[in-house]
Amino acid sequence: MSTHWFFLLAAIAVEIVATAALKSVVSAPWLVAFLPLALIGLSFALLSIALRVIPLAVAYAVWEGLGIVGIAVIGHLLFGEHLTAGRLVALAAILAGILLLERGVGDAEAEEARHARVDGRLV
Known part of the structure; x- marks a missing residue:
């Protein structure tokens, strides 16, 4: 795994903490309310480092998708928000979409070779 993926995972973790902090700082002093903004x-910044190597569509989908799943879990564990069957299916669909998008990005030469074949023959 490339170090850029670790930067992406760190960006996701920070995003989850920042989003959870938004709910926590509603009645906090104004100076503390800027913490989520700094974290975002x-x-x-971490996402921008990951984007140096990871394709934009993949990085953004992973960042937002895992962020959504992570904040849903945090909302359930820390704030008592319900994870209904429908929400769990939706979260699973998000994860499936991320995997499909990530798997669809491959070696450019392999992609070209795949598209150059028609009925098993090279065109």
């Missing part, structure tokens, strides 16, 4: 900035 850090998340974007």
